[in-house]
Amino acid sequence: MSRAISVSREFGSGGRELGKRLADALGYDYYDREIVEALSSETGMNANYLENQLENGGMMGLPIHFAQTFARFPAVSEQTVQIMQMQTRLIKALAEKGNCVIVGRASDYILEKFRPFKLFVYADQASRIARCRARAPEGENLSDRELLREMKRIDRTRAEYHDIIAPYAWGDKSGYDLCVNTTGIEIKTIVPAVAEYYRLWAGIETA
């Protein structure tokens, strides 16, 4: 059976970069945007549209009064559910193909039968804002406040997507094998140690 690493991350924490570099260090395949592109070929639907459906298509939670408590139940459109199902099947198929690192998309839970190494990447607000600014497209001129609002919105969407699929909460450390705080860290410096931790965790002999 192939091995899998799932990388969950707060927006702006550098999780995607860490996942990519980890895949390179280990010689694993890396899937992120590639997943949406494969979905696009399969469905004939535009990749940006799909991404948008998955990120915004009814994922915003509604507070509903339930069993004497307030829980957030996301209202999800039928089309979004279908896209989610396709994405889930696709993630499993990619993991079947060979050792891989998959970023986000509830892959930590979707890949359970592969016993994936579950990594969560996070950072403090100032550090995440700085990372977003460093990689922002030229001409983007959000204030800190707007950027923060956008970061929170994206993380909320990720959490909601995750928590529809998985029985444990996005970002709750008990669901992950290792949680890495990237505040003030240059991602590439820590890659060898995270790769080493993974190898030891997985019982992979090192050269």
Add this chain to the structure above:
Amino acid sequence: MSRAISVSREFGSGGRELGKRLADALGYDYYDREIVEALSSETGMNANYLENQLENGGMMGLPIHFAQTFARFPAVSEQTVQIMQMQTRLIKALAEKGNCVIVGRASDYILEKFRPFKLFVYADQASRIARCRARAPEGENLSDRELLREMKRIDRTRAEYHDIIAPYAWGDKSGYDLCVNTTGIEIKTIVPAVAEYYRLWAGIETA
């Protein structure tokens, strides 16, 4: 300035062992029980009594109705506060002496001026119960249920001690640099990777 690593841990997670092995791997001093023993020499009070005061001396939180919500406010005796203050001073003095690993006792926050590496060690319930059983004194015959209750009590005490001193919550990953899930892991296997992560994080050249 000397370097410090603080290890916070759930009871039964193997955090103490990880801390000790990390200190050995790095050639750092290691302080855990040593702190209470030093307090004992300083005060002339029995070490077990001190430990008990710090663990149980009014640390049990009382639910108090406050500002339209329920918050837990620990009721702490004056003597306990004095012992806490002495322990805080002692932890700082130990860190001044040289590079060290300190387990628990809110050392993550107490040592802030040393910019300590903050490690949190946790594991799932089954794994923590198994670890407790493996190291239990001969003749101890707690049921799983009793053991679990005791584990929870100790962790609650640790959290309350921490949260009196530190402005962030014990066990909340945002307060730590690295959170390690030791479920199903033999502690000694991961030590080299955690030590390496720490070195990279701290910018220490490796040989």
